[in-house]
Amino acid sequence: MADSPETDDDTLGSVHEREALRRIFPRLPESSVTVIGPGDDAAVLAAPDGRYVVTTDMMVHGPDFRWGWSAPYDLGWKAAATNLSDIAAMGAVPTALVVAIAAPATTRVTELEAIADGLREACAELAPGCGVVGGDLSVSATFTIAVTAFGDLEGRAPVLRSGARPGDVVAVSGPLGAAGVGLRLLFEAGVDAQGRPSPERAAELRRDHAEVVLAQLRPHPPISDGPLAARAGATAMLDLSDGLALDARRVAEASGVAIDIDSSALGADPLAALASGEDHSLLAVFAPGTELPGGFRHIGSVVEGTGVLVDGRPYDELGGWDPYVGWDGRSG
Structure with missing residues (x-):
């Protein structure tokens, strides 16, 4: 099968796993910490710090993405970006990814190649030196991509959610809020009788509302600012994957404090900034008087109490992203 001419119509069912992997692996990014890469039963990575930060995340067709909106390249980019952001939120430098894909047998190999291109270019732009060191490919009726990411703390202590202190x-x-606005526009574009989104309308939105739609489909989290925050002495940090208010509450609960957010620092649409998920920005807490590093900007303060406040008043309308609730607000 490997000697057969490649065509754009080749599917996983027609070429089988070995040939698909042969075509995909050369497109994947290499990791700067690889000792032994893909080809054996497992990769071997260098661990200069003696410790590794590890995270994993899945994207499942339906609750997490939809083909009518996302191109394969988008999916590869977002799968990398969301995991890189979690590593950065610990104050670590992303070093390696392991990627597993379960796809219908009718999936074209060129679609997997485009996913690999998205993974490669996201790593190159967001976390140079990070690469894919292995993974798995299997068959499933529902397309699923799972990524495990590794990071190097470079001798620093990890930045946890539990270190915030009053003051x-x-x-x-x-x-803040851009990805949520983009998602709302995509969903409002409508679906057909089978519940499938319209790729034609999605293409129009990508053209006419590129900033917010691409913030949802192809996020650009500030990966390098995670280690910068750690070097600046950040006392707490996390990735804003589920929404500012919801994620700020997680820091508040872990630290035994309240987070008071200044609505005037949230831009023209404070509600969208508070309630929208999937921005994959970084929320960090610093000691008073710290010069904020990188692209960080002041949006509030840590105070005595519990939960989230907005302009000094309790804020309970947390909103945010929940994978167990459909994009139309219904469970499932």
């Missing part, structure tokens, strides 16, 4: 400064690096 500390709350800051954000990256956009």
